[in-house]
Structures are given as structure tokens and as C-alpha cells.
Amino acid sequence: MQSLQIVYFAWLRERIGLPRETWETKAETPAELVAELAAREDRYALAFADLSAVRVALDQELAEFDASLAGVREVAFFPPMTGG
């Protein structure tokens, strides 16, 4: 098991209803982590229903959903960015 800080931004934060949580996981990739979270409660399942609208960062670097979570401490989920 690995202890992760998970952070959510923008509408993901609003749908899930919290900005940050600690989560014990066996997931090896963000995709596996999403599946685990979506199985917890409907609000997670709804937030992660369309992964094409979700981006992931591992320790504050953009990553792919099949990247390795080995050694990662913070995972962030958020919609495509709209700065500028």
C-alpha cells in the first residue's frame, strides 16, 4: 500500500466536494487510481465519467494516465487548463 495526497481542482473539486485528501492505494497508475476512486462513491464516478476531460499531474508535473505511481507523493486531477 502507498499513501497518496490527492488534490482536485476546478469542477473536479466541486463535483467531488473536497480539495484534497489522503488515500491508501494499491494502484500502480493514475488510471488504476481513478478506477479505485470511481468505485468508492457516485460523486467520484461522476467526476471521472469522461477521462478525456481530465488531466493528471504527478508531484506537480503533467503525466499520462498509464504513468507509474512508484515513489509519487501527490497526484492532482483537474480539467484542461484555461490560463492566459
Added chain:
Amino acid sequence: MGDLQIRVQEAAFDPGALLSDFDQLAARSGAGAVVTFTGLVRDLPGGGLHAMEIEHYPGMTEKALTAIAEEAAGRWDLGPVLILHRYGLMRPEEPIMMVATASAHRAAAFAAADFLMDYLKSRAPFWKKETTEAGDSWVAAKAEDEAALDRWRQG
């Protein structure tokens, strides 16, 4: 490599004052060209925007902006580079962000400012939310913003 200034702040700023300081810094570095871009909160077509709120990812924002500025400094021969981006609540017509680049000649300064804006729009963790009479809504990312990155990948 010139001086890279990255600022992420809630407070409003004065683009004129910032540019004046930047021009002096650029001139001292030997630059002959300065290009700036200022992003403003634009009202909706027909009006009705009460406010814009920008959320960001503290920590990652600064890292992402620094990485983008370093990438630009690696591609072009630049003097100082400034990226300032606000977060929090702002009103229509207020400045949101500013980019400034300096170089010996204008071509590099224009290209670097264009590059910074393209990357900043879809690689820096900011999210805009608009507040209108009808309620709040998150601004959707545009496909063309992502496509704009492709032209920097060729060659």
C-alpha cells in the same frame, strides 16, 4: 540566459508601470526589442459578466511557468523575460496577466512572446470561472489552444 521573472499573485497590477520597469531592465541587458502581451478580463458578447475567478495549483503553477520560460530562453537568444499571472477574483476590463520578452532584435522577442502565450494557455495550471446573472460556469478549454502547440514542435 537573461533574467526570468515569474510572478503569480492575487493583487491587481499596473501594466504600464510594469512595462516601464521591464524596458529599463531590458535596455540595461543590451536588448534592442521588447514585446509585451497583456490579457484582460473580457466581457461576454452582449455583456453580463459580473466577475471572473481564476483558480490555480500553487507550487505547480510556478514550476510550470518557470519551465515554459526556460524553454523559451533555450530556443531564442533572449534578454529578460517576465510572466505575471493573477489568480482570485477579478472584474471585467481588469488585467489578468502579462508576458514580456526582450531580445537584441524584434523577431526573437515576438516569437518568444507568442510561444510563451501558447504554452501558458494550455500547460500552466490555471482555470477560469465566469460569474453572470445566470450563475457560475467554468470556461472550457478550446481545441485550437491545444493545436497551437503543434507549430512549435515541428523542426
